[in-house]
Amino acid sequence: MRVVVVGATGHIGSYLVPRLVRAGHEVVALSRGTREPYHEAPEWSRGERVVVDRDAEDAAGTFGARVVALDPDVVVDLVCFTPESAGLLVEALRPIRPLLLHCGTIWVHGPVHRVPVTEDEPRTPVGEYGIGKAAIERLLHAETRRGGVPSVVLHPGHITGPGWPVINPAGNLDPGVWRALALGEPVALPDLGLGVLHHVHADDVAQAFERALTRPAAIGSSFHVVAEQAMTSLGLAHAAAGWFGREPVLEPVDWPEFESRAGAEHARVTREHVSRSISASIERARTVLGYAPRYTATQALREALDWLVANGRVDLG
Structure with a gap:
């Protein structure tokens, strides 16, 4: 065609x-x-x-x-x-x-x-x-x-993929979140980290x-x-820290504290994602299209992060 x-x-x-x-x-x-x-x-x-x-x-x-x-x-x-x-x-x-x-x-x-x-x-x-x-x-x-x-x-x-900033485990585009997870530094998460990202x-x-x-x-x-499974911010943070042989240091905070620490713009993006917390079914795509995702959410994020680090977009210290 x-x-x-x-x-x-x-x-x-x-x-x-x-x-x-x-x-x-x-x-x-x-x-x-x-x-x-x-x-x-x-x-x-x-x-x-x-x-x-x-x-x-x-x-x-x-x-x-x-x-x-x-x-x-x-x-x-x-x-x-x-x-x-x-x-x-x-x-x-x-x-x-x-x-x-x-x-x-x-x-x-x-x-x-x-x-x-x-x-x-x-x-x-x-x-x-x-x-x-x-x-x-x-x-x-x-x-x-x-x-x-x-x-x-x-x-x-x-x-998500190599070549552009992607939504991190905190639900925003702050490159500092990746650095903190890699170095074992504290990462603040609102709503107990239970916001869902797909x-x-x-x-x-x-x-x-x-x-x-x-x-x-x-x-x-x-x-x-979408990927086979959606994941919580909590789960993504554990996965990302595990890439560096660490357990994440997570600090549950309320929204005013999160905005104070993340900054107004990053907090706004996080709230947009967490307020929706969409976990989407792919059953129709499987049945009608034969859709079969090759990447899990964490595999897609890992490939994206590797590119960001290699191209100087994220500094892991």
């Missing part, structure tokens, strides 16, 4: 484009052209690269026509964040009706009542990002039901997108794409 990947050099696309090329698809990789893929692979030389500023072209009303002109059988949209942008693309695609694969997020769920949460739970998102993604999901499924552009929505967890390696997300291309039964559905 001829597959147009929008946001091709990002976290997921960096792994997806080589996968699609290896599978024999003709791939057109769209990106802003501001950076190379996170994951280098020889297959990049066998795909077509197109530089596109989606925001600017959405504003000009030209992005959808740009995609249609590439004559896709499949469009993989990895960087759509508003229903307005999704609507413009769908309207342009409607006359040719390619398969549209959209990247959502497990944050279409707000704080959950039952775990593991399934894709059929009512949507109660909080925050601009989750609310926007839930609105896109509704738009795409309504379009499919009307007989318009057929779509599949994949909801990743906290996307990571996923970027290549496992790419695997799910690749499988969705060839699963007609997936059309019109949403799928969680």
Whole structure:
């Protein structure tokens, strides 16, 4: 198939484009052209690269026509964040009706009542990002039901891999948390460290997108794409400290104390994750897509941390 990947050099696309090329698809990789893929692979030389500023072209009303002109059988949209942008693309695609694969997020769920949460739970998102993604999901499924552009929505967890900062055991992006766990220094955790995080390696997300291309039964559905198991902050801290032959020195604190020690921005990010504490079921993805994650949450984090250390992004002392 001829597959147009929008946001091709990002976290997921960096792994997806080589996968699609290896599978024999003709791939057109769209990106802003501001950076190379996170994951280098020889297959990049066998795909077509197109530089596109989606925001600017959405504003000009030209992005959808740009995609249609590439004559896709499949469009993989990895960087759509508003229903307005999704609507413009769908309207342009409607006359040719390619398969549209959209990247959502497990944050279409707000704080959950039952775990593991399934894709059929009512949507109660909080925050601009989750609310926007839930609105896109509704738009795409309504379009499919009307007989318009057929779509599949994949909801990743906290996307993890080498090349970028990742959510640490404290639920934020503070590199000092990794250092403290490595050196046996105290790490403050709110809510007794029982907040739940559901990571996923970027290549496992790419695997799910690749499988969705060839699963007609997936059309019109949403799928969680996460590691086999979610983990608590407590469990992740023990795992990370164990990489350095240590037991973690953990200090349970209340939220005011945590904000004082972590800083307002890191505390805000932690609260966003802990307040949701999503543990997502992958049973539907297993059954319909044949999804089989290769990485556990800790394996994905270990690979990410190795890269951060090797590239001077985290100092372990």
